[in-house]
Amino acid sequence: MKRVLLTTHPTAYLKQGGGEREIHLLKRAFDAADILVDIYGPNSLPIDQYDIVIHFSMVSGSELVLRESAAAGKKMILWPNLWLVSPPTEGHLKYLQALIEIFDAFVFKSKTEEAHFKSLFRIDEKYSINVLPLVTKSFSRKNITPVFKESYGLDRYVIWPGIIEPQKNQLSAIRAFREIEIPLVISGQVRDSDYYEACKREATENVVFIPEMPFASELHLSALAHSELFLELPLDFPGTSALEAAALDCKMLLSKSTWVDELIPSASQVEPTNIESIIESVNKLAFSRITPDSRAPKYQTSEVDAVRGLIEYIKAF
Structure with a gap:
């Protein structure tokens, strides 16, 4: 049985929003799908106990954890949560592209997000996983x-x-x-x-x-x-x-x-x-x-069904 570690950038929980709640909703979905999962922190296990690392966000500050995880041979998945309103500077774009090279696969919650991401970054040889947004x-x-x-x-x-x-x-x-x-x-x-x-x-x-x-x-x-x-x-x-x-x-x-x-x-x-x-x-x-x-049609999907594609990817690994 695969064991997954969920990580995010160091300042994420100083001011929580929907992105931080997603981490806990994904953990709950994985628990329901019988995937062993922890959130990185004082109660998580040593990195060699995990098979897969899923990282949330592209905010800077996580490079050491990500590079250590990749160097330990872990399958690396990025949940980017990235939407740039104005074009990034050349330096920032270079930094983000270098960060992207760490990952083996990417999770997108909509075709819109995927198209936006691929308009900015080269991920031709990487694997894309399509899911739906998690709503409790x-x-x-x-x-x-x-x-x-x-x-x-x-x-x-x-x-x-x-x-x-x-x-x-x-x-x-x-x-x-x-x-x-x-x-x-x-x-x-x-x-x-x-x-x-x-x-x-x-x-x-x-x-x-x-x-x-x-x-x-x-x-x-x-x-x-x-x-x-x-x-x-x-x-x-x-x-x-x-x-x-x-x-x-x-x-x-x-x-x-x-x-x-x-x-x-x-x-x-x-x-x-x-x-x-x-x-x-x-x-x-x-x-x-x-x-x-x-009115707008209700958005209704279970947490497990929303991330079914990611669950199948992990179980097939």
């Missing part, structure tokens, strides 16, 4: 209580949960909501404090900032399930949080992208920096009755 089954629950509305004294609202940073583009929504009556609730980990302060400076009274909600808690589920609209307008593409909202059957407005076309094709889309279009779309969706049939 908590987001398929029914009969979720209105505890969020009760806790914050809100009746109708638009919700945007997730990391707060320039690439996520909360400022565009904040500017649009100057002309929208319904409140916008922003909840998430602050990854860029200067950007967060800029968001607060530009926000009007109907933009409400609340602390990050415990992931998949009753409060988190309630905030999504009882919202008038789920909003996410990043400059790259929406992430797992959008799929979680889709699993809860939320009305959705997302950044226009091939990722949305591929994974949530019926979701409403808008150019993420076009303020007038955001205003028009929010008013249309949040203030209109939309039947369940006209």
Whole structure:
């Protein structure tokens, strides 16, 4: 039986987001598929006890661990989670390409991600593994209580949960909501404090900032399930949080992208920096009755089924 070690960059858990949760969801999927798996840390085994290393992210700082693992003869798999909004410098591109050479295979959660990655890097002789994004089954629950509305004294609202940073583009929504009556609730980990302060400076009274909600808690589920609209307008593409909202059957407005076309094709889309279009779309969706049939189809797949291709690759190794 193969034993797998999951690793990521050293600063990953200082400010957690969807990428860090993916690691734990993948471990749970592997446990269910009878694959022996550990997350790198004080409780993991010596490297010679593992057959395969799966590394999450291409953020710098992991080179020593990765090179030691490769030198020990381990099968190396990269789960890149990389989306560059602007072209990288030549030096950064060289660094990333050198990092890529360590790996034998790559995991992609969408055709969009794979195409973007391959437009930047040469991996012709490497193996590509296609999976689906991991969404915990908590987001398929029914009969979720209105505890969020009760806790914050809100009746109708638009919700945007997730990391707060320039690439996520909360400022565009904040500017649009100057002309929208319904409140916008922003909840998430602050990854860029200067950007967060800029968001607060530009926000009007109907933009409400609340602390990050415990992931998949009753409060988190309630905030999504009882919202008038789920909003996410990043400059790259929406992430797992959008799929979680889709699993809860939320009305959705997302950044226009091939990722949305591929994974949530019926979701409403808008150019993420076009303020007038955001205003028009929010008013249309949040203030209109939309039947369940006209909403985005639910995103439903088990954790094991989502990563079936990766499980089969590991078991065949």
